Amino acid sequence: MQPTRRDLLALLAATAAGSVAGAGLAGPVRAAEPSLADAAAAAGLLYGASIASDTLADTAQAALYRRECSILTVDYALKFGWLRPAADRFEPGGADAILAFAGKVPVRGHTLAWNESRPDWLMAMSTAEKRKALDHHIDETVAYYAGRLHSWDVVNEPFWPGHGLPGGYRDGPWMEAFGEGYVERAFRRAHAADPNVPLVLNEAMTERWDEYGAPIRSGLLGLVDRLQDAGVRLDAVGLQGHLLPAHPYDDNAFADFVAELATRKIDIYITELDVDDASFPADIASRDAAVAARYRDFLGAVLAVPAVKIVITWQLADSSSWYYHGELEQHPGASRLPRPLPFDDRLMPKPARDAMLSAFDRRRA
C-alpha cells in the first residue's frame, strides 16, 4: 500500500528525532554475532536489501535493516509511475523518507527508464510527448537527487526476447518513443544531470541457463560494448538474481559470464537476489534448506569474481517479499507463503542467512 503524505511526514519527523535509529534489535540475532553487512565488509563487499517506503513504519523491521545492511535500494518509490502518478505531479516523498531513514547508509536509485513502469497517462500520449516525458523525467529526477544516491539503475531490464523486437529489446513506452536508442539517451541525460553519480545498467534473467537466459546474456554484452564504444559513462552492470529453481541453472557457467562482463572494466552488482521456493517441498525445514542451498551455490560461484562488489537481496524478510505480497493478493488466506529471503515473517534468521554468511566468509579466505 502506498503511504499517505501524512504517514511520510510523521515518519520523517520520527527519523529526524532518532526514534527509528534508536529502536531495539529485531529477532534473536544476538548483537555479538556478525551481521550480514559485517561479514560482507570483511570480504570487500557491501550487503543490503531493497526497502519499501511503508516498511519504514514497522519499527522492528526497520531495526533489522539497520543491523544487517550497509546499502539499501529504493524498492518501488522511484519508479516512473510511483514518482509521477499524473503528468503534472512529482511525488518524491516515499524515496525521501527512505533517504532520511538511511542517514549515512548509501542508497541506490531504482530505476529511471524501465519499459514496465507505464502509467495510463503516459501510454495515452503521442510519441513526441513520450519523448519529452522521458527527457523531463530523467533531468528532473536525477537533478533532484544529485549528490544523495550511491548509484542509479538508469535502465532496467532492456531485453525481453519474448516481445519479438529486433535485437531482443523489451517493448514499452521508451522503445516506442526512441527505439533502442532510448538506452544511450537515458545514460547521457542522467550523466548530464549529475556528472558524479555512478550509472548502472540492470538486467533480469541472465542467471538462467536455458533459452531465456542465453539471448539476454548475449544482448547485454553487446549493449555494454556499444555504450562503451559510444563513450557513454557506465560504472556497473546490475544482475538481478531473482533465482527460479524450477528452471535450469549452471552457477559456474554463469560466473564465467560475469567474469566476461567484468573484462569491460566495470563493477558488477547483484541487485535483486531472492529464491523463488514454489518448486521446493511444503515442509518448512526442507524448504528453508533448499533455499539456503541455492544461496550457497549461487553466491559461492559468483563471489569468486572480484568485480562483484555488492550483493543486495530484494527485501530482507519474507513478509515483505514481493513474492509473499503477490501470493496473498492472488490467494488471500493462502496457507503456504513464500520464504525467499534470509529472515522469516517473524524476522527470525533462516538457514539462507547462514548460507550467505558462509559465502561471504569464503570470499574473504
Ligand code: XIL
Ligand atoms: C517489484 C516490486 O518489489 C514490487 O513492489 C512491484 O509491485 C513490482 O516490482 N525486477 C525489478 C523490480 O527490477 O523493480 C521488481 O520490483 C522486481 C523484479
